[in-house]
Amino acid sequence: MKQDRTNQGPSRLTFKNLSAVPGLVHGVFARHGGVSLPPYDSLNVAWRNGDSPDAVLENISRIKKVCGLGRLVSSRQTHGDLVNFIDKDSVGQLEPHPHALVAPPADALAANIAGLGLLIKIADCQSILLVDPKSRIIANIHSGWRGSVQNIAGKTVDLLKDRFGLNPAETLAAVSPSLGPCCAEFVNYAKELPEKLWSFQVRPKYFDFWAITREQLNAAGIADHNIEIAGRCTVCEKADYFSYRAEHQTGRMASVIGWTDNFRF
Template sequence: MSESIQFLTSTTLSSVPGLVHGFFTRSGGVSEPPYDSLNASWSNGDSEQAVSENLSRIMGTMRLDRLVSSRQVHADTINLVSESTLPSFKSRSPILLADPGDALVTGLSGTGVLIKIADCQSVLLVDPEKHIAANVHSGWRGSVQNIAGKTVEYLREYLKCNPARMLAAVGPSLGPCCAEYKNFQSEFPPELWHFQTRPGYFDFWAMTRDQLVKSGVPDENIDILGRCTVCEKTMFFSYRGERNTGRMAAVIGWND
């Protein structure tokens, strides 16, 4: 694999001073098939050294001194990355691991937070005035639990952020074209059924937008990239599309 490292950005977030963010594609890493090539996860059978090298490249590309991730458990636990919580994290070179959870929040300079995805959403949130950024892992279980909305609420309550000035971006993920849920009647509560675009197919992008708006984030501050990971398998890892595959990195942080 000799392609260069690539990542997508949100125009909504690009104007925030000191903020760095990127939705990385599967290109530009060293992992062998079926993890080719920029696999960010140690949990799917890839080689330890390859994933470490991939993560080093991601950190270097974002110009971050420190990158924090966690084992994602499809729940609604939110972890704060701060001077007081850092000493409790485990080191797994080249990154640090917070406790298991599905949202990471930080205001620390030189520090990024990483979510690993292959169809699930990475929802990035920023309050520019408070110098706070969050990265939320929201698959269908996260959507059902409204982890995006809960993270906005956490930022408001504990870090005095104001949802009215928050910016949000949703990266490449399972699109309404491919999000078929045959068992939705047992998996999703009835209040989410209206997000069907045709029988059994759901628009999780619209669901996340709705959850953020209901939490107070202005609709015009929410940027859904609208790229479906299943439809673009050569560019993105897709669990639905390939099953045994890698995980992409979505990163947000501060390099000021």
């Protein structure tokens, strides 16, 4: 895992395993290096949370420049388990928007085309980045605690394997900074979380969702040595990352993965 920031621009965290894949660009962007004013300071990418649309447009433009991608696609995240797969035939059906192309509501985006970054917005929830270097399939998954309950990580891998040819044995995964076991308190866990997740308590009422995601990816066929977890808690490190749990009214970080514009399939 590596953190880069140059000339006071956007700060991007990258993962060692994904960085070794030729033609792949990715990054989880911290809250620094944008133009949004408090409480969205400063690299907020959510354009429906009260921030200035012009500020968000500039923030996203900076992210595209850092990534070297001409286009980003996003969707309205619903804390569900739907997956949008984008290929050369469906990309033209995406809704144009000043900030990014917009796909139908879903919490996982997947694609197999060059020059299109998959954008997930987070503030405590996990972004789970996937790439199968052989099939060229990439995915970006938004998974909060509801996503963990629904096993969106495992379901996404299964769908991409069954319908689009992803090979879990070849797939690399990375998990963004997110709510850590130190701060993931669920007072009403008996009502909110299924009993099969109770074993992930690190102390009474505190849960390790990083470990949950790792187990769900393992169960879907992704090898443990192919999974890299940032291990950084957004609540503890709210000075660097947006945290809904710590701040409530705040921005959203960008997590992006895509093939470069000139990458040849």
